[in-house]
Ligand SMILES: Nc1ncnc2c1ncn2[C@@H]1O[C@H](COP(=O)(O)OP(=O)(O)OP(=O)(O)O)[C@@H](O)[C@H]1O
């Protein structure tokens with residue numbers, strides 16, 4: 391039996407970083423996905439190995455099941471309905487199992503993702519040989535939630551073969567999960583994110599699991615029902631960064647300037663709440679669309695200013711901000727910052743010619759621009775020979 395699962399990436403419209411410290415944030419899924427294909431194999435077919443292929447990265451890993459059994463003897467009785475946090479001892483053992491794979495130095499950032507995979511696999515499936523193939527349409531480590539969609543896609547594929555069978559409505563062969571299964575897979579994906587991020591708020595795995603647009607605060611999710619025709623240009627500065635380090639940096643600033651940071655977190659909270667309200671307010675005509683866009687632009691600018699005060703902007707992000715401002719367009723970083731991607735609101739009245747000019751100027755700096763559909767489905771799966 392083979393199952394293929396997919397989970398979308400995301401943009402954060404307001405509230406990144408502050409959400410780690412209890413503020414509200416607003417996020418939406420985008421139509422770029424991580425795909426995980428899982429096939430349980432017979433011991434003879436696979437040489438009793440667990441294999442992980444990261445196809446677009448040109449990497450393949452394999453562990454003899456006996457080696458995993460010896461290293462993690464307590465995980466022999468998989469219990470997919472109870473998400474487990476990796477203990478410090480398990481993290482050490484998994485790190486050794488990953489180190490034994492000799493990941494090339496240039497790709498060493500992937501080690502945390504491979505650790506998350508090993509943890510999720512052994513907890514949910516136990517000591518079974520299998521072949522897992524992962525591909526992704528998302529740029530890795532760029533603020534579009536690649537780590538969360540990786541964890542959600544893997545959890546979704548693993549759970550589909552152990553009881554949480556997707557069976558909602560099918561579109562093009564993709565099946566959605568029941569509400570209770572979404573809750574379970576979101577919890578598992580969060581355990582994976584912890585191994586990659588250190589201290590995730592959970593917003594990225596939640597929006598990847600549930601899709602659409604969400605408001606998120608202290609572990610709780612509110613769905614946003616918005617009919618607003620939101621268009622964003624996404625600019626990837628291609629400056630590499632690491633969410634774990636950026637989140638840790640903000641926490642250190644919090645320790646040094648506790649009161650000041652708390653005020654900023656409260657301000658971000660108000661920005662996110664207002665942004666969610668604005669997105670849900672009805673729009674009747676072009677005039678109300680323009681008024682809404684102006685409000686959104688102002689909120690994005692305010693949020694960006696506060697993100698700068700957290701120390702998570704970057705020279706490349708500032709270049710995008712200055713460039714888009716020349717065309718009277720508002721931008722903010724999205725995700726953890728420090729490089730990665732920047733969002734620019736594209737007002738509905740903006741001509742295609744201007745959009746082309748902005749993109750040409752941004753790309754002349756070596757950045758990559760694209761648009762994505764905002765607010766589609768979350769985790770889905772399909773079986774065997776479907777897409
Ligand atoms: N397709 C994948 N295969 C293997 N590992 C992956 C994959 N996608 C993400 N990862 C893991 O996630 C890490 C990147 O996560 P990180 O949180 O730093 O960035 P992001 O999730 O893209 O951005 P953000 O958290 O700001 O939205 C990679 O270094 C790798 O360990």
Ligand SMILES: C[C@@](O)(CCO)CC(=O)[O-]
Nearest residue numbers: 406407590591592725726
């Ligand atoms: C920076 C952060 O707020 C968002 C990363 O997409 C981290 C998190 O919430 O886990």
Ligand SMILES: [Mg+2]
Nearest residue numbers: 535537538633
């Ligand atoms: Mg991430």
